[in-house]
Amino acid sequence: MSVSATNSSPDSVALAPGRPRPAPRADSEAARLRKARTQERIVNAAIALFAARGYERASISAIAERAGVSRAAVFWHFDDKESLFREAFARLLVPFFEELKRSLEHIEPRRRVFEIFEVYERVVNEHEAAIGSIVRWLFESERLRKPLLGTLFHLHDELMRDFKKAFTELSVEPGEADSLAAAVLAMLDGNLLLAMLDPNPGNRERRRAGLRRFTERMLGPPDGG
Numbered sequence: 529m530s531v532s533a534t535n536s537s538p539d540s541v542a543l544a545p546g547r548p549r550p551a552p553r554a555d556s557e558a559a560r561l562r563k564a565r566t567q568e569r570i571v572n573a574a575i576a577l578f579a580a581r582g583y584e585r586a587s588i589s590a591i592a593e594r595a596g597v598s599r600a601a602v603f604w605h606f607d608d609k610e611s612l613f614r615e616a617f618a619r620l621l622v623p624f625f626e627e628l629k630r631s632l633e634h635i636e637p638r639r640r641v642f643e644i645f646e647v648y649e650r651v652v653n654e655h656e657a658a659i660g661s662i663v664r665w666l667f668e669s670e671r672l673r674k675p676l677l678g679t680l681f682h683l684h685d686e687l688m689r690d691f692k693k694a695f696t697e698l699s700v701e702p703g704e705a706d707s708l709a710a711a712v713l714a715m716l717d718g719n720l721l722l723a724m725l726d727p728n729p730g731n732r733e734r735r736r737a738g739l740r741r742f743t744e745r746m747l748g749p750p751d752g753g
Contacts, residue, residue, distance in 0.1 A: 567605050569595040574616040579658040583613060583665060583672055614675045620658055621683060637697035641712070641743060642750040644690060648716055649736065652723070660724055687713055698747060708746065715739050 573594035577586035588609055592599045606612040635643055652659060662680075665672045691709035696702060719735045726732075744750075 563605075566595075566597060566601065570597060570602055570605055570612070571616050571619050574612050575620055575658065578613060578616060579661045582661065583609075583669060588612075610671075610675070613672065614679075617662070617676060618679055620655065620662075621679060637694040638747050639750045640694045641691065641747065642740065644687065644694075645716070645736075645740065645743075648687075652720055656723075659720070663721070663724055684713065684717075687716075695747075712739070712743060715742070 570591065573591045574586070577591055577594060580586075581590075588599055588602050591612070592602050595602070602612065606615060662676060666676055666680075688709050691712055692705050695705035695708050700708065716739065719732075719739060722735060723732050
């Protein structure tokens with residue numbers, strides 16, 4: 529008696545002699561890892577070249593050469609140059625989000641505010657060249673402004689929520705907590721922009737110290753003493 533194909537699953541059909549067995553699932557996992565590693569190389573190359581040359585002068589050919597892949601591979605993984613740019617820009621900010629969230633876990637709210645300052649300033653210092661390029665693109669390229677602003681405003685909103693939550697946990701009224709969060713974040717952003725225009729280390733440190741002093745006047749010192 530024959531078995532109907534419609535009633536048989538691939539797992540239930542015996543293999544004919546000499547017929548190759550299906551590839552194990554490990555192969556598909558290995559392919560996924562290879563794809564992820566290739567994308568990572570492409571994105572890292574794109575970040576470096578976009579930062580060094582700007583969007584227009586960072587060619588797909590140069591990105592492919594730096595990543596050690598073909599131009600076709602770049603377009604296979606990313607639809608076009610603009611899509612690659614958006615992905616590179618988003619991934620540039622991923623370490624900031626991850627470090628910020630790790631730093632905020634289980635920290636008393638007063639100390640949490642000052643910890644946000646530390647993480648923000650550390651990330652800015654580590655990625656100063658790339659951040660300078662981002663600021664330049666915002667003002668120079670109307671085409672790139674929209675995808676950049678979308679990601680930046682998302683980051684801005686995340687920081688606003690973190691500051692507001694900390695202020696609220698310190699018994700600040702909700703309306704005032706919102707206003708204070710906006711003021712502190714505006715000073716952080718202002719310090720970043722001023723650092724791009726005035727890289728003098730003494731002035732930069734004076735602005736950083738001023739932000740901390742202002743916050744201590746509102747909340748008290750980080751240790752609550």
